[in-house]
Amino acid sequence: MIRSILLYCRPGFEAELAREISELSTKYGPGEIARTNTGSGYVVYRFTDATSALACAKAVPFASITFARQMIAAFDDVGPLSPGNRVQPVVDAVAEAGHLFSDVFLETADTNEAKQLSPLCRKLAVPFENALRELGLLADASGKPGPDAVRLHVLFTSTDNALPGVSFVNNSSPWPMGIPRLKFPAGAPSRSALKLEEAWYAFLSDQDIAGMLAPGLSAVDLGASPGGWSWQFAGRGMNVTAVDNGRLDPQLLRSGLVRHVRADAFAFVPRQPSYWMVCDVVEQPSRIAKLAAQWITRGWCKVTIFNLKLPMKKRYEEVVRCKDIIASELRSHGIRHQLLIKQLYHDREEVTAYLRRL
Ligand SMILES: C[S@@+](CC[C@H](N)C(=O)[O-])C[C@H]1O[C@@H](n2cnc3c(N)ncnc32)[C@H](O)[C@@H]1O
Structure with a gap:
């Protein structure tokens, strides 16, 4: 039974x-x-x-x-x-x-x-x-x-x-x-590329993938170096602003779809709104959660995927805390949203969050 x-x-x-x-x-x-x-x-x-x-x-x-x-x-x-x-x-x-x-x-x-x-x-x-x-x-x-x-x-x-x-x-x-069986894509600048690919499969339907990862749409990649996540977007014909003081893969820059901005992710202000913002910066999870929520409330992006590096202890509590930070920031602006947080196969001591304005 x-x-x-x-x-x-x-x-x-x-x-x-x-x-x-x-x-x-x-x-x-x-x-x-x-x-x-x-x-x-x-x-x-x-x-x-x-x-x-x-x-x-x-x-x-x-x-x-x-x-x-x-x-x-x-x-x-x-x-x-x-x-x-x-x-x-x-x-x-x-x-x-x-x-x-x-x-x-x-x-x-x-x-x-x-x-x-x-x-x-x-x-x-x-x-x-x-x-x-x-x-x-x-x-x-x-x-x-x-x-x-x-x-x-x-x-x-x-x-x-x-x-x-x-x-x-x-x-x-x-x-x-x-466990998703994803092959490391030839030409990707880092193994992190697999993490974003897995996140798309975990959070997006086939229909979403076709509509939300389409040529002509734009993405901002915070903490982009060496460029695995930017590479994923560029591979789909999307325009990417890659924000990082570190270097980007030269091959990726040659694609003509990626603009490298040397700046601090927390101080960066985009010139115009983009469809996506992704963030792989290693920082306190609550700080990243707040940053992601602000990108949505300020109208700087519609959808965001970001990584939350978990502390050694109280990992569950940290996830709950980040959920609360995001929910209260969006609620205070009256914004309806969908938030999913998942530990993906390619995540170690971390989880990946998906936040979308509805
Ligand atoms: C895990 S790596 C990102 C890997 C990347 N997603 C990829 O696919 O290749 C984290 C990056 O965040 C950058 N970083 C850390 N703090 C930052 C900050 N405050 N602003 C911008 N970038 C930052 C680091 O320079 C580092 O390159």
Whole structure:
């Protein structure tokens, strides 16, 4: 029976995620954290009532959970599994729920120890698909999944224990283990380029990407050096003002789309409004949050993505504090907005925020 919420995270952030899900889930019924081992890369929240977990996984917007890489409504553990019979007991356990799965992901947590189970997952992939298909539980790959479509996840926590569950296709990460497989783009001046690309996938729909990252639109990149984020915008034919006292990649400047301004991000005043402002400056998170909110309230940009470097301690509290700073700044100007803060795969001790004027 589905009774829990299983969330994946960056190992080391289980406590933050546990606090977050405990607060978010109260609306759906009583429950408690069942598993939150530091460094394990996942958290399990168990509801008292059987119907709450599915309702929660469907209704809590995945994009709004800062520390979650994936959100799954989980069955109970299946085990101990014997080496010759690891598939059928799991398939039998999930069959009773009566779902038609759009896909199946066999997964491990994102730790070195857990990833030793990856070869086992690869070996079991086809047997799982066959067993599900035989029972009519796997949908045809063609066709767009409907609004209630669910994917099957099987998290192997050891060679003889599996934790199966379902995620709503429209309210979850589309990537196995919640980890986007992005290739480092040839020619990008820094690895940071991947961070902005991941943020776009995390926060924007396909339609948004087409409309908001289009040639002719403009962006200001605060703390731009050596230029990975500016490179991403320029690669889409957008005009970029790159603000940094540091040097920019000469190749990037040759594109003709990037103007380098040597200035302090906190003192910089744009000549005219731009569509985007992005900021990767390493500074106190509250200072960056305030700066981003001011760019919106002053009408200097419509949308912003910025990085918040978290302190060693009280990381959850810092995220809440930044949310409050932004909300109160925008509220005082009567501006409706959307704010999402997510720890992306390419974020280490940091989170990425997306703020948009509505
Ligand atoms: C993490 S790096 C940015 C990497 C960049 N996003 C990329 O994709 O290549 C941070 C940058 O912020 C710049 N920086 C730090 N404080 C700044 C400030 N007050 N104003 C402008 N730039 C600043 C640093 O010079 C540094 O180049």
